[in-house]
Amino acid sequence: MFNNLTKKMKVIWLSSLAGVMTLFFVLGLGFSIPGMGLESLKFIKSVEKQIDQKIPKNKFVLDGQSSIYTDIMEKGILNTYIGDAVSTINFYEENSNRQTLIDEYSAYAKEWFNKTWGEKIANKQDVDLNTISHDLIEFDKSVAEKYHNYGYVHSGLEWLFKPGGIKSIFAQGTYDDALRQQTIIDQAAYKTATDATQKIPEGITVIKSAGTYIVNNKVWFFNLQNEVIEKLITAPKKILKNPNLKASDRPADITTNDLYHPNFTLGISLAKTGFVFLLVITPIVFGAAIPMIVLITIKRK
Numbered sequence: 001m002f003n004n005l006t007k008k009m010k011v012i013w014l015s016s017l018a019g020v021m022t023l024f025f026v027l028g029l030g031f032s033i034p035g036m037g038l039e040s041l042k043f044i045k046s047v048e049k050q051i052d053q054k055i056p057k058n059k060f061v062l063d064g065q066s067s068i069y070t071d072i073m074e075k076g077i078l079n080t081y082i083g084d085a086v087s088t089i090n091f092y093e094e095n096s097n098r099q100t101l102i103d104e105y106s107a108y109a110k111e112w113f114n115k116t117w118g119e120k121i122a123n124k125q126d127v128d129l130n131t132i133s134h135d136l137i138e139f140d141k142s143v144a145e146k147y148h149n150y151g152y153v154h155s156g157l158e159w160l161f162k163p164g165g166i167k168s169i170f171a172q173g174t175y176d177d178a179l180r181q182q183t184i185i186d187q188a189a190y191k192t193a194t195d196a197t198q199k200i201p202e203g204i205t206v207i208k209s210a211g212t213y214i215v216n217n218k219v220w221f222f223n224l225q226n227e228v229i230e231k232l233i234t235a236p237k238k239i240l241k242n243p244n245l246k247a248s249d250r251p252a253d254i255t256t257n258d259l260y261h262p263n264f265t266l267g268i269s270l271a272k273t274g275f276v277f278l279l280v281i282t283p284i285v286f287g288a289a290i291p292m293i294v295l296i297t298i299k300r301k
Contacts, residue, residue: 028278035156036178036267040144044137046260047218051133054222054251060229061241064124068201068237073121076203077132080225081109083196083204084136085143087221090211092193101147108146112139126241129229149174152181152264156271160278169271178264181214184256190216198228200235215256223253 062072085105089098116135120127144152151159151168159165168174193210194217204224211217230250232239 024277024282028274028282029157030274031270032157032160032274032278033155034267035154035159035271036149036151036262036264037154037156037159039182039262039264039267040141040152042260043214043262044141046258047137047222048134050222050254050258051130051137054226054254055130055133055229057128057130059242059249060129060232060245060251062127062129062232062239063241064126066237066239068235068239069124070121071201072203072232072239073117073127075201076228077117077127078110078113079203079205080132080228081113081136081139082106083206083224084139084221085109086206087194087196087209087217088143088148088212089209091208092210105143105147108143109139112142133225149177151267151271156267156274159271160275166275166279169268169275175265175268178268181212182262182264183213184215184261185213187216187219187256191220194220196224198224198231200228200231203228215259215261218259219254219256226251226253 062069066072082105085108086102089095089101089105091098095101117127141153145154149168150162150165151174154162156169159169162168190210190213193208195207195209197205197207199205209217227250230247233245233250234247
């Protein structure tokens with residue numbers, strides 16, 4: 001086939017084959033990389049933006065020398081972590097394992113809390129609520145990976161090559177969960193379906209939750225934290241370092257429009273497409289092209 005090709009045509013053939021191989025490989029990478037993780041990252045950045053705007057650094061700082069500092073940290077702040085995780089459970093679904101999940105989430109939250117804040121509490125260090133809010137985001141990511149799906153907090157490429165990743169990407173359950181997570185319902189309806197108490201020093205205790213419609217859940221929990229901050233400001237025993245704060249200084253509430261609306265199902269579709277290009281089509285193309293390249297190269301000599 002290649003015997004009668006001129007040297008110039010053989011170079012063109014080699015370049016074309018190499019180009020096709022590269023194209024399919026690059027397409028595979030391009031489709032694989034985003035996954036659900038990129039959507040999560042955009043969502044997280046929008047939450048962090050609201051944290052820094054509404055709960056700026058150095059404005060709401062827990063005073064390590066306050067007489068109620070230890071109680072606030074070991075009860076109130078710890079319960080915030082627990083509530084953050086427990087609020088992702090849908091209390092309206094029939095689930096015989098709900099209490100087991102609550103216990104697991106609570107134990108994991110305590111472990112995270114002690115590792116992050118234990119030494120600071122022992123040393124009675126001042127703690128900025130801005131720092132706590134950002135750490136809650138890291139905790140959320142950890143909970144998502146440990147109890148929900150690895151794909152939510154990693155790139156599609158990482159997800160693809162994780163043991164069991166391909167099965168997870170193509171599982172109907174993964175798609176159904178992603179669709180629920182990205183769905184946004186009326187915030188007032190979500191708030192009605194979700195209930196929690198906010199006391200000082202106990203903090204947030206989740207009584208029931210509609211689960212993780214991720215945008216609705218984050219708006220609800222963010223605004224719930226704002227209510228707790230207001231209670232800290234007005235507490236009879238001072239806990240915040242700034243003595244001039246008033247109830248009106250509490251952080252402004254946010255709405256669903258303030259946050260990025262992730263499209264997790266798109267991330268799944270891209271990961272599936274990436275799989276087809278990267279691990280199905282590309283090997284076939286390589287398998288067909290490499291012998292041709294070898295043959296052309298030999299005939300050039």
